[in-house]
Amino acid sequence: MASTKMKIKKDKSGGHLVMVLVKHPMETGNRKDKKSGKKVPAHFVQTIVFSHNGEVVAQAHLGPAVSKNPLTQILLTGSKSGDTVAVHWTDNKGQSGGTETAVK
Amino acid sequence: MKRRIFLKGTLATGTIAVAAAAGLLVPRRLLAANWPESAFDAKSEADAVKAFFGDVQVVDSDAIKIKAPLQAENGAMVPLKVSTSLAGVEAIAVVVEKNPAPYVTSVQVMAGAGGLYSTRIKMGQTSPVSCYVKAGGKVHKASQIVKVTVGGCGG
Numbered sequence: 001m002a003s004t005k006m007k008i009k010k011d012k013s014g015g016h017l018v019m020v021l022v023k024h025p026m027e028t029g030n031r032k033d034k035k036s037g038k039k040v041p042a043h044f045v046q047t048i049v050f051s052h053n054g055e056v057v058a059q060a061h062l063g064p065a066v067s068k069n070p071l072t073q074i075l076l077t078g079s080k081s082g083d084t085v086a087v088h089w090t091d092n093k094g095q096s097g098g099t100e101t102a103v104k
Numbered sequence: 105m106k107r108r109i110f111l112k113g114t115l116a117t118g119t120i121a122v123a124a125a126a127g128l129l130v131p132r133r134l135l136a137a138n139w140p141e142s143a144f145d146a147k148s149e150a151d152a153v154k155a156f157f158g159d160v161q162v163v164d165s166d167a168i169k170i171k172a173p174l175q176a177e178n179g180a181m182v183p184l185k186v187s188t189s190l191a192g193v194e195a196i197a198v199v200v201e202k203n204p205a206p207y208v209t210s211v212q213v214m215a216g217a218g219g220l221y222s223t224r225i226k227m228g229q230t231s232p233v234s235c236y237v238k239a240g241g242k243v244h245k246a247s248q249i250v251k252v253t254v255g256g257c258g259g
Contacts, residue, residue: 013218046139050217052216052217056214057215057216057217058212058214058216058217059138060210060211060221061139061210061211061212062209062223063144063205063209064205064226065209065225065227066209066223066226067180067225067226068180070224071222072221072222073185073220073221073223074211074213074217074218074221074222075219076216076217077218078216
């Protein structure tokens with residue numbers, strides 16, 4: 001499932017920038033479907049958990065006002081080449097996804 | 105070479121999917137319990153801030169940098185980056201005063217992550233975008249007005 005992509009870039013502060021793209025409609029529940037005229041139910045990512053070498057370092061809370069295909073970025077401190085970074089997300093319908101990569 | 109990298113990527117994703125399904129990463133109940141529902145439900149900025157941070161004193165800060173367009177062409181996709189030089193950052197919250205539900209997103213930061221949060225948000229109309237940072241036991245705030253030409257709440 002290629003619905004989660006992650007990129008890690010070295011930051012001038014010494015740590016690493018972790019950028020995560022989740023392919024997700026982020027429906028607010030207000031949009032009307034053009035064909036049926038009915039409101040499309042709310043469907044959005046709620047939580048993204050960032051882990052560094054198995055330890056949770058950040059937890060992002062998202063709501064329906066975050067744009068479609070959320071692109072989220074945090075800063076990892078004390079990270080070095082060879083470390084593992086994992087992200088795991090869940091949405092309001094109980095769906096989830098994630099990915100893992102190594103720091104270059 | 106590209107094919108090899110593609111296959112390697114697929115394998116890695118498969119592993120993490122198994123690990124996630126087995127609940128090895130973070131228990132779902134923990135994640136669900138942590139989602140600040142009352143903050144997201146709040147209809148005013150003040151209620152949203154209180155719901156997330158509790159009854160705390162908020163101080164204006166110039167140690168918080170907000171990078172957002174002065175004018176957003178598309179209210180459905182407004183890029184926003186918050187960074188701060190404050191020490192001991194615990195959480196960053198983004199609140200858009202004029203949105204029907206002002207609380208947009210937040211991040212809880214533990215040891216191992218720094219004071220930076222970047223994302224893209226929806227704005228219904230021109231509004232101040234406020235970034236609250238909990239650091240050193242206090243809540244600091246900075247704000248910037250973003251003009252919106254086409255609203256992005258889809259309602």
